[in-house]
Amino acid sequence: MEFADVVRRRRMVRNYTTEPVDPGVVDQILQHALHAPSAGFSQGWAFLRLDTPEQIHVFWDAATPPGAGVDSWSEGLRRAPVVIVPMSCKRAYLDRYAAPDKGWTDRDESRWPVPYWDIDTGMAALLMLLTVVDEGLGACFFGVPPERIPAFRDAFGVPEDYTPIGAITIGHRAPDRRSPSLKRGRRGLDDVVHHGHWNSLPNLREAR
Template identity: 85%
Template structure:
């Protein structure tokens, strides 16, 4: 598939069939994630791969708030046979930038204009989303409720050093049901690109 086609076909897929995903394909998806950029080549990320029915169910049990069962939003997601949870390690970045070639030995977080540990892990996740499309699959990135993160950590033995930035379902697409959010439409380039000055249109015309 041409790269432009991959980008244009990428969607957050919330409805899957129960057809299994070839483990070799999941390997490739994760391998591509490792080629994401990272500040100082810190690579402060980790990925929890869940690809058995038992692990998938344990994830949903841990990530779902009490009293909230299967609803119309999560019903299709729950059929996905693979979930990858990308996690970031702030400590890995603070430690890397305290090394001799960087020299930020105070490990002061105020030196960072943005949480690059989360940004870099997000870019790795985007590579997974794009690879899934290239493999003819669907994928969806969504958040884990903050109050459920302790249960997630306990269920899967995740060290405190790593924080999940969300979760990604991967599987074979079922017919789309349509997301209410899509009714907003996609903003055009002229709405978001500012050429040389905020109030200058992006077009040369």
């Protein structure tokens, strides 16, 4: 598939069949994630791969508030035969930038304008989402409720210094309803691109 087609076809898929996913394809999805950029080549990420019915059940039990049950939002997602949980590790970045070639020995977090550990892990997640499309599959990235993170860690033995930035379901697409959010439509280039100066946008429209 051409790269432009992969980008154009990428969308969040919330409904899956029960057809299994080839483990070799999952290997490829994770391998591509390793090519994401990372500050200082810190690579402070980890990916929890869940691909058995038992593991998937434990995930949903841990990530869902008690008594919530299966709702219209999660029903289709729960059929996905694979869940990957990307996790970021701030410590890896603080350690890397305290190294002699970086020299931030004070490990002061205020040096970081944004949390690159989360951003880099998010870019790795995006590479997974794009690979999924290229493989003819569907995927959805969604958040793990903050109050459920301790239960998630306990369920899978995740160390305290690794934080899930979300979760990705992967599977074969089934027909589903379009998300109400899509009714908003995509913003166009003229709405988001400021050429050379923030106030240049109106001039850009007039020039066209």
